[in-house]
Amino acid sequence: MMTSELVSVNCKSEEGIINESKNSSEEGNESVEYVVVSETEESERLELPLLPEDCSLSLNTLVHAFPGAHGLKYKNSITGASRALLMDPQGTRFLAPPDGWKNKTFIVIYPHRGSGDQNTKRKKMMDECEQEGDSEDSQGGRGGQFTAKQKRIEDPSGEKACIDLIVLGLPFKTSAETCKAYFENFGEVVLFDLKTDPSGASKGFGFVRMADFDAQQRILTQQTHEIDGRRCQVRIPLSKGDTGSPIVTRIFVGRVQEKTTVDTLRKFFNGEATKIDPNAFVTDVFIPRPFRSFAFVNFSSPAVAKELMRQGDFIIDGSSVAVSAAAPRESDFSPRYGQNASYGLPSQGRHSRRFSDKYGYSPETVSFKSPDYTSYPYDPMVSRSVDNWRANTYRSSDARASNRFSPGYSNSPRYSTPARSGTSQALASGLDALNLNKMNVNPDMMDAAWQAFWSTLSNNSSNAGTGTPSATNSNGKW
């Protein structure tokens, strides 16, 4: 409250900002103010609008104008050095410099490169592509092309390894090279694989793989990308195969009080997230209704989610909540995980033991392969409300729901289900019988259903004989 007043005072005191109301004298209230931003000292200067509410600059606005932009700097006329701009704790807005936005040209900061010229870099990359000639069609033998680079992304922990991201909605005429050039704005591109039909025509989607994990995350958290004039989406693939990500950005919060609001949770976990990683923030909070004493919180960073799960317990609204892994979805019922699968039951109610306590190993050793856990592309400036986010998830809930209830990846011979007494199969078919997987429901309601289901099991200690993986793992102790 204090803060916004302060900011708004600062804002009003700005005088040198380019202000549209200068021409039309008295519409002052609704006027949009601009800052001058440029990619380099020499390149074209662009005026970007500030947010009317606090005269900060939205990262989204910047990124829209300069894809891949990471920060902003300006010359300090006294020291001659460049100064970086401060961002808000959520990392979504640039705050005004101490002496205001006026009379400055802000230079875009790109990650992992100096003040190198983007256009030069891009041109160089394009040239390389053309020179490659025979590999221009990325379908063709790209055997050893990027071996060195690919080595670099190998990460034994699996936590920060880059994965192929699917790029949807590409213009049909756009080439793989153009796509690749676009993603070069975010960092080093390991591969771009444009999917084509047998005639060679683009199918309008492709896969991009970055060398740098942070670049990947930046791409994912940017909801919309514009490539060749068309709006495209980049997501974690839902496809089969072992390109899946162990990235988990979601936590389960048990023992939530009924009075605790989404806003409270968001604020609290934003605070916790910032302690762990100053750039991290809450992307989504979901409290299933009717009230069931638990919630889900999504973070921009898997490391934060992981650390919070490790910490386990927090005090919110005066009582203790239990943070643990969100319940398993789809692939955790996959037979390929066998006996070592982690059927992480969320802490809840009187079963609120820490994950590691319950299972005798720490979450660090647990690797979910579950695209649904990852943060969906979202717009921090727009997708504030649960409704908006929910609308996003509805869009593809059919596919997600059906994936969730397909324990065996039945489409893929690789994952053909062994003939063991798969409770997962039973679960799936049971739910299938209820037609739950045909319902067009919010995946998080499905989560809630799963949570309820598993906690039913957990409340009934005599379930051990059913051959459930959970019983196997916990020796019947819940």
Add this chain to the structure above:
DNA sequence: GTTGAGCGTT
């Protein structure tokens, strides 16, 4: 040559 939700001949 058209189209516009989806998920990959590695």
